[in-house]
Amino acid sequence: MAAKVVMVAVPAVFGLASIRVYRVTEPPPPAGGLVASRELPIYTPLPRSPKYTFVEAPPGALERGLTTVREGLLPVVHSAQSFCVSVKNGSIQTYQTGEDVYHYLRDPPPGFLPRLGTITTAGMLGMILARRGIHHRTPEPQLWELVLVAQTDCPVSNRQSV
Numbered sequence: 001m002a003a004k005v006v007m008v009a010v011p012a013v014f015g016l017a018s019i020r021v022y023r024v025t026e027p028p029p030p031a032g033g034l035v036a037s038r039e040l041p042i043y044t045p046l047p048r049s050p051k052y053t054f055v056e057a058p059p060g061a062l063e064r065g066l067t068t069v070r071e072g073l074l075p076v077v078h079s080a081q082s083f084c085v086s087v088k089n090g091s092i093q094t095y096q097t098g099e100d101v102y103h104y105l106r107d108p109p110p111g112f113l114p115r116l117g118t119i120t121t122a123g124m125l126g127m128i129l130a131r132r133g134i135h136h137r138t139p140e141p142q143l144w145e146l147v148l149v150a151q152t153d154c155p156v157s158n159r160q161s162v
Helices: 061-106 112-132 143-153
Strands: 007-011 018-024
Touching: none
Parallel strands: none
Antiparallel strands: 007 018
16 A cells, blocks of 8 residues: 655644644545445435334333423423513513603603693692592682693793783
8 A cells, every 4th residue: 555645834823833734645445345425325315124124112101201291391381481571572662661761851842841740740639639538618619720720721831921
């Protein structure tokens, strides 16, 4: 068997040393012996032999027990997974809503803050009155009710000085 040796010098990463690579060529295999790798049938299955067939072993006690546990835990795992996904989606939506509100309140449109203050004041007053209960002794509206209606319905820019 005559071998041909080829020497190649490959510089290393930083040029500090070089590596020598030797290549040895072998003679081709005899015609009746080995099959070349390019001739192997990798895309077509080998023909089945009638003598030998694959018989799957029946599952043992351990495999049956693990299958039962896995099938029992599968609904729990799916519900926990859907819960985590819904929490994730809710937190992302809450974050995006908070970010939108932050950017909106940094530069609000004109007249937004007075209206927000009026609505907040009316809501808090409504909660206070609902807790105490309103007891009118007279059917005519009281002075503070008229002031509240005038403040809510008539903006400051439309009021005329007397």
